[in-house]
Amino acid sequence: MEGVMMRNGDVYSLAVRCGDGSICARRFPWFSLTLRPWLQKPFVRGFPVLLETLINGIKALNKSVEIVAQGEEEEISARQLAGTLFLSLCMAIALFILLPHLLSMGMTVLGLGGDVDGLSFHVWDGLFKTGIFVGYIKAIACVPDIRRVFQYHGAEHKVIHAFEQGGNVDLYRARECSRLHPRCGTTFLLFVIAISIALHALLVPLLLQAYCPQTLVPRHALTVMFKLLLIVPISALAYELIRYAARLPQSLWATLLRAPGLALQRLSTSEPDDSQLDVALVALREALGTEDGLAVRTAPYTLG
Numbered sequence: 329m330e331g332v333m334m335r336n337g338d339v340y341s342l343a344v345r346c347g348d349g350s351i352c353a354r355r356f357p358w359f360s361l362t363l364r365p366w367l368q369k370p371f372v373r374g375f376p377v378l379l380e381t382l383i384n385g386i387k388a389l390n391k392s393v394e395i396v397a398q399g400e401e402e403e404i405s406a407r408q409l410a411g412t413l414f415l416s417l418c419m420a421i422a423l424f425i426l427l428p429h430l431l432s433m434g435m436t437v438l439g440l441g442g443d444v445d446g447l448s449f450h451v452w453d454g455l456f457k458t459g460i461f462v463g464y465i466k467a468i469a470c471v472p473d474i475r476r477v478f479q480y481h482g483a484e485h486k487v488i489h490a491f492e493q494g495g496n497v498d499l500y501r502a503r504e505c506s507r508l509h510p511r512c513g514t515t516f517l518l519f520v521i522a523i524s525i526a527l528h529a530l531l532v533p534l535l536l537q538a539y540c541p542q543t544l545v546p547r548h549a550l551t552v553m554f555k556l557l558l559i560v561p562i563s564a565l566a567y568e569l570i571r572y573a574a575r576l577p578q579s580l581w582a583t584l585l586r587a588p589g590l591a592l593q594r595l596s597t598s599e600p601d602d603s604q605l606d607v608a609l610v611a612l613r614e615a616l617g618t619e620d621g622l623a624v625r626t627a628p629y630t631l632g
Contacts, residue, residue, distance in 0.1 A: 329477075330344055330607075331343055342355075345604075351626075353610050465595045475598060478598040485593075490505050499627075502608070503605065511574045
C-alpha cells in the first residue's frame with residue numbers, strides 16, 4: 329500500500345510514501361521455507377518459494393498499512409497471518425479451480441464438450457481459467473487503490489531494469505526503462521495456468537482410466553482433489569520455466585517465451601509518476617544495503 333517491497337537474499341526492504349509525503353523505509357529478515365538444501369533443488373523449490381512469497385508479501389502489506397496509518401493500525405498476529413493466507417488460498421482455489429471446473433461441466437450439459445475424462449472438457453476448463461484470470465486483473469484495475477498498486481508495480485520494474493543495466497541508478501535512468509520485466513509474479517501465474525491446462529488434460533484422463541467412480545459427484549470430486557494435488561508440481565515447473573525464460577539471451581525463442589507474460593503485465597502494471605519511482609529507488613537502496621546501495625541515488629527518506 330503506497331509502497332514497494334524488494335528482496336535481496338535473506339532480507340527484504342519496504343519503502344512507503346507516508347501521509348505527510350515523506351518516504352519511510354525499513355529492512356526485515358526474509359521468512360524462508362527453503363533453508364534445507366534439498367528444498368533448494370530445481371523442480372522442488374517452486375512450491376515452497378510460492379508459499380514463502382505469499383507469507384512475506386502479506387507481512388509487508390500489513391507493515392505498509394501500519395506506516396501509512398502512522399502506527400494507528402495494530403500489528404498482525406501469527407493467527408491473523410495464517411487466516412489471511414488460508415482465505416487467500418481458498419479464494420484462489422475457488423476462482424481458478426472450482427469455478428472453471430463447474431463452468432466446464434455446464435458446457436458438457438449443453439452438449440458443447442465431453443465428460444471429464446475427455447480432452448474437450450479440459451480445453452474448456454483452460455479457456456475459462458484464462459478468461460477468469462485476465463478478467464480478474466482487469467476488474468481490480470478499476471479500483472483506485474489497486475490502480476496505484478499497479479503504478480508502484482511498474483515503478484519497481486523500471487528501477488530493477490535500471491539497476492540491471494549497471495552503474496549508478498537514479499530517477500532519470502529509471503524513467504527511461506520499461507515497466508515490463510520477464511521475472512514477474514504475474515508472468516509466474518500465467519505459466520502456472522498454462523502448465524495446469526497441459527497437465528490436467530494429460531493426467532486427469534490417465535487417473536480416470538486407472539480408477540473412475542461410476543457416479544457423477546464422486547468422479548468430479550476425485551478430479552478436483554487431483555487438481556489440488558497437482559498445484560505442487562505445477563508451481564515447481566512454472567518457477568523453473570520463468571527462471572529459464574529470464575536467463576535466455578535475446579533471441580526469437582526468448583521473445584516468444586516471454587511475450588505472453590509481458591503482454592499480461594500491460595494489465596498488471598501502469599506507468600508510474602516520479603514520486604512512485606522515488607519510493608522504488610529507496611526500496612532498492614535499502615534492499616542492497618549500505619555499501620552496494622551507494623550506487624542508488626534517492627530522494628531523502630527516513631528509516632522507520
